[in-house]
Amino acid sequence: MKEETIYLDNAASTKVDERVMEAMEPYMLETYAVATSDFAYSMGIEAKEALNSAREKIADRLKGDSEEMIFTSGGTESSNLALKGAAEKLLEKEGKDHIVISKIEDFPVLNTAKVLEKKGFEVTYLDVDQEGFVDIEQLEGSLKDETILVSIQHANQEIGTLQDIEKIAEICEDHDVLYHADATHTFGRVPLDVSKIPVDMITLSSHTIHGPRGIGALYVREGTPLKKQMDGGFQENNLRAGVENIPAAVGFGKAVELIDEEENERLEEMRDRLIEGISSKIPDTVLNGPRKKRTPQNANITFQYVEGESITLHLDMRGIAVSTGSACFSKSLEASHVILGIGGDHERAHGSVRFTLGRFNDEEQVKKVIEEAAEVIERLREISPLGKGGE
Amino acid sequence: MGMSYNEKVIEYFKNPKNVGTLEEPDGYAKEGSPACGDMVSLYLKVDDETREITDIKFESYGCASNIATGSIITEMAKGKTIEEAKEITWQEAAEELGGLPDLKTHCSVLAVDALREAIRNYEERQGIGEEKRETTQEVVEERLTHVMNPMKGRDVMKTGLIDSVEVEDGSITVNVALESDHQFASAIKEDIEEKLEPRWDVEKVVVRFVGG
Numbered sequence: 001m002k003e004e005t006i007y008l009d010n011a012a013s014t015k016v017d018e019r020v021m022e023a024m025e026p027y028m029l030e031t032y033a034v035a036t037s038d039f040a041y042s043m044g045i046e047a048k049e050a051l052n053s054a055r056e057k058i059a060d061r062l063k064g065d066s067e068e069m070i071f072t073s074g075g076t077e078s079s080n081l082a083l084k085g086a087a088e089k090l091l092e093k094e095g096k097d098h099i100v101i102s103k104i105e106d107f108p109v110l111n112t113a114k115v116l117e118k119k120g121f122e123v124t125y126l127d128v129d130q131e132g133f134v135d136i137e138q139l140e141g142s143l144k145d146e147t148i149l150v151s152i153q154h155a156n157q158e159i160g161t162l163q164d165i166e167k168i169a170e171i172c173e174d175h176d177v178l179y180h181a182d183a184t185h186t187f188g189r190v191p192l193d194v195s196k197i198p199v200d201m202i203t204l205s206s207h208t209i210h211g212p213r214g215i216g217a218l219y220v221r222e223g224t225p226l227k228k229q230m231d232g233g234f235q236e237n238n239l240r241a242g243v244e245n246i247p248a249a250v251g252f253g254k255a256v257e258l259i260d261e262e263e264n265e266r267l268e269e270m271r272d273r274l275i276e277g278i279s280s281k282i283p284d285t286v287l288n289g290p291r292k293k294r295t296p297q298n299a300n301i302t303f304q305y306v307e308g309e310s311i312t313l314h315l316d317m318r319g320i321a322v323s324t325g326s327a328c329f330s331k332s333l334e335a336s337h338v339i340l341g342i343g344g345d346h347e348r349a350h351g352s353v354r355f356t357l358g359r360f361n362d363e364e365q366v367k368k369v370i371e372e373a374a375e376v377i378e379r380l381r382e383i384s385p386l387g388k389g390g391e
Numbered sequence: 392m393g394m395s396y397n398e399k400v401i402e403y404f405k406n407p408k409n410v411g412t413l414e415e416p417d418g419y420a421k422e423g424s425p426a427c428g429d430m431v432s433l434y435l436k437v438d439d440e441t442r443e444i445t446d447i448k449f450e451s452y453g454c455a456s457n458i459a460t461g462s463i464i465t466e467m468a469k470g471k472t473i474e475e476a477k478e479i480t481w482q483e484a485a486e487e488l489g490g491l492p493d494l495k496t497h498c499s500v501l502a503v504d505a506l507r508e509a510i511r512n513y514e515e516r517q518g519i520g521e522e523k524r525e526t527t528q529e530v531v532e533e534r535l536t537h538v539m540n541p542m543k544g545r546d547v548m549k550t551g552l553i554d555s556v557e558v559e560d561g562s563i564t565v566n567v568a569l570e571s572d573h574q575f576a577s578a579i580k581e582d583i584e585e586k587l588e589p590r591w592d593v594e595k596v597v598v599r600f601v602g603g
Contacts, residue, residue: 313455384452
């Protein structure tokens, strides 16, 4: 057996917390009924109460109402429901056909927008600056009478950039346009208060905060026009059919409960140590994304003159799991659209490595990662024809 | 598709052979570019009498399959005559490595191209190279055998991915039998352009996706 893996790919998914597992188990083995109405048998009523209690915990974190929280199968489904649901509803009702998203959205939003585009909707893809911030003026200029919705993420999946969500929401409200934010990488980690910020829909994920996979949620502000995408029964406020995944919902609720400010501060400290350690110990690195306005768990660094898949493979052999924006690493052989979107070239994408922290990482691990990365990069640079003065 | 790197590939990746540069090489090539991903530099020393490759070194800015192929191909070429070395194909290099993941074969072609280019560079210096060939349909089709079909791990010509090729006054149109929003469309387009654009008499390369 290898030594325990130092897992730094927590933006992809996280280890489920054992306390989450414990909270879920009774809803598979003991209280396994579906959520029934208040007039049915007691096990079903108990199940329903558990479901609603989880819903409340999640809604509370956003300062929203639990009635506004729709459980889905995950962030991908949530974003599909938000974009397709609003687009179809407002095309039907008001003949509107325009959507605005940022260029660096994660695939659930990006590819859903592309599907809608194919169906005839007009989509504006907003530029971002070198740190990944959306061009606010371009956003304002893009809005028109036909605009249904703006979908701009709270934070970026690769480079951690935290958008000025308050400003974006205000602009959308002023123009009477719906605003959806993908908060997959911020929920629990960065505060977001829907009682103060007029966001209409928010995509939430469980498995990025040590909860189970197969569950997510969409916050839908009361009165938001939305067409159901999954047809069947009348569950989830008649917005998402299907027998509720109560054990997973309970796990999601527990996962939210387990996150506290102290943990987020600890992640931020480790993140800073990682960024500072790497950039002081290894020459020719570039930090991708802003230094301060980024999620507490994300560090993304380009190591010049070397390729990301080679870096991740070497780190893996040393028991460290990270990901890269290199084309060689991806299933489509395409370089990261995020790094290209912030004006980076292919070279910057190819040498980029994303380190994302979670609850089970500690300072010792961060120290080890800095040391191992320094060795790996030095070794790969010895093999590389680049960066030796001749180029 | 599928399959990850085998042990031999990993071993070569961890401890590549013949890494480095040669002072005053007899042949030299740099294939690929950092902008489009992988890059390989290759250096040759050739015995002018026997035309035998006496020393060979490479450097790689690339992924594991690129580094491993660079390593194996330098080992395979060392001691061979340039005529023999020219015949080494990426399939042979991949076989020697015990196979490469399908998706990764395109990264390995670069190392083979670098070897051939370095030999061509040697021949040019010696004045024994062939004349600059005009880019005809045949030449284009030959170049396209160096573009991988990532779905099959073999080239786009053999796997029937090329619908047709048109060559006219330095302008080349390649019609690819794929939808334009296919998962691999932009990677294949880039690869095709990369293989054709550098040719001396090519002014424009148009890659069209005409559906599968």
